[in-house]
Amino acid sequence: MLAESLIKKATRHQWIPAGVRRTIKDEDMNEPSRSRRISVNGAIALGVGSMVGAGIFALMGEAAAMAGSAVWLSFLVAGIIALLTGHSFAQLGVRYPSRGGVVEYLVKAYGPGLFSGGCSILFYIAQLIGMAMIALAFGKFSAKLLDLGEADLLLWERLLGSALIVTLTALNLVGAKFVSSAQRLVVLANLAVLALFTVALSMHADVARLALETWPAARPILGSLGLTFFAFTGFAVVSNAAGDMDNPTRDLPRAMYTTIAIVLALYVALALAVTATVDEHHLTASGATLLVVVARHNFGEIGFHILLLSAILATVTCLNGGFFGATSITYTLAENGQLPSRFGQKIGMSYRGLTISALLALLMVNFLTLTTVASLGSATSLLVYSLVNFGAWRLLKGGGWHRVAILLSIVACVLAIIVWGFDTFQTSPGSFSIFLSFLVIAFAAEGLLQRYHGRRILAQEHWESS
Template sequence: MSRTGTEKKQFTTMQAAFIGVGSMVGAGIFALLGAAGAVAGAAVWLSFLLAGAIAALQGYSFAKLGTKFPSAGGMLEYLSRGFGRGHVPGITSWLLFAANGIVCAMVAVSFGNYASAVFTDKNATWARVFGCVVILAMTALNAVGSKAVARVQAVIVNVVVAILAVFAVVTIANMQPSLLAPSGYPSVQDIVSSIALTFFAFLGFGVVTFTAKDLPDPGRQLPRAMFLSLAIATTVYVAVALGVFGTLTVDEVIASGGTALAEAAKPTLGEAGYALMVITALFSTTGAVNSALYPSIGLSQHLAGTGQFPPVFGRSLGHGRRQLPNGLMAMAAFSLVLVLFFGLGRIASLGSAVALVVFSLVTLAHFRLHRETGAHVWVLVIALLSTVVTLVVFCFTTLVDEPVTALALVAILAVSALIDVGWTYRRDHHHGATPRVA
């Protein structure tokens, strides 16, 4: 039996929620605040609130599915249940694997930017080096086992959320209300367009579905962990956005880039506040990398076990406690490539598009299963429309101005399809299996 197979039932509801919170908070508030401000202006808080509502609709769907079908495969199990063993779940499996790697790379780049600002005066080369280092460190931690992941994540999230709460209270108490006046907001179209970016800040909630294998009572605990993680993340995002944009002008936020929170701490807390927020950013992005890598082991073993991934993905190098799961190493390697060759903005755009495609397909699968899960069809319809509309808006407002990102998205979709078709042909014809029906 594999090492991970002997470590089941380790998580509490709060620990499962922390996996999601760690991924969301690190992926969003430190990395995307400036980019979202460039689109939504001082209305970023509203954009985060609307994005949180869309994520909650997806969370409802995922919680219903996870309660009925608890599995180490998370949302991939839901796709297989809804679409069978066809090419739709197969291609989506590769897309989800890529999406997790993209999230990991984005927050690693954010970590590298903060670390570089502290140690090398924002040297771009060193930023990439630091980004690679945090990926390698969190890969080693995940190889130790899920119990170690839970313990480290709990510490990181507690520290980050506590500091961000203090930051939000202090900045809101001293903010200038005129900076948040609705009269200064951009058009409704711009605010809606910004949701495509702020929604990316919530992508980590899908990671919670992979904790089902480590929960003693997933039917009761998984929905609680899902909504708890979303509630905490949304509250943090909205409060921090109000604090930042109530302290700095929109132009100042955009100019500060990834260090907007640290800059917003200066007027009230001085240089000590700036340093504290930088340290918090390093903790937060470290936790996000940890959370993003966490699903790779269970996801790869599940998909290799069901035949959707080649068997090598379910294996490990080494023996005993020194095992390195191949799925974990593959995701880490993919993330390292992105860190080395892509910038933060392009990685975020790419991740948003891929994740929105995956979430839309999961909701479509849920339509076929709603009688088994007991989900309300009208909620699923709204959930699907919200992701599709967000994706369409994203394509027409962001990808049209980022041809390299658009080409990368097409390449990921095409490669996922080609790998799935090639692997299933080899499996079905060389091993005598019954060919899958698309």
């Protein structure tokens, strides 16, 4: 329950003082106060803001390098997978209206044992991967803005990305609030920039560039799903708002489906517009800077700098949000005994989990590339979401289209992971090995913590009967 209290406070951008312990009745968690009630429109804004950010600026080009002129199809398929998985999250959010989100659903579905604990740590690793991707994207965009050249681009990406992590960590420790205060404004500005950019690009479109004969083979298109899905992963935050809704049974599904549909339409429209306005060489060779390259080609230096600045601001606010979320997760896992207690120790205006998360993200930034971390993040998220989908199948009884949607979500996520694994094993065996290493680390860490912290692993039969 203390974890629930933490997330309550975190929602209002406040932290619980160290040592505070209080019990919250279950009915209190299901009856949101008037000051924190969230409407459908509010939940949609929260979800869209969490999904549309730094990821799309960096991932559009990385996915296009694989899928070519069919990149819009990759975003479409990834969005459909997100819609199906979003249905599971919405139904679980209605049944278990908790701000614990993924961690809560895993424990409900599989019991408080080694499996759910290892998956929770794996989910935390996915958050770290996302933070590393955003930091590397910041480094790439900043190096482009400063015109630091191509010779040492990777070095500059890592140096600038590391500098951003260190700076935001320091700001969070001293309690600076101006970054968080500007976050909503930046999200709205980015949405406006991307929407206007899409409309303006469509005026320069050459439909012939979208022709079927320009598509690559099926394998790279399917392989790009490992990147495009990562641009949708923020939708899970919508289900966390269930506890603050007046009527979550009615409002949560509406908010979830509308959020994903809006983002899906934006991503596909943007991908179509970009593909139809750039030649094949620039489409597949520009990497993470594709959108800014297209902006310069069509709108000159003004368009180039507007989009570049928008991308940089998006990375700053997204990484700040990533720190906030990672700190909440580590505090919750530390309270549950799934991470060492030092993660929950107070340091400055935050918790030690913040500094540990920053150090781990720094390691990824300086030893992995943007493409690698994006691919690993998507695969890790797909695996965790597959387990949530399967948990929904176990927990949510009944029939009808709800049951069919859950089954389809399981099949879609599992197939996406298989495709990612097959493609990555052949094209980037190093990335595949790192993914397997993360799996081993997550479950080995949970097993060691349970052994040395004296936590008892409940048998599934015992959990189901309790």
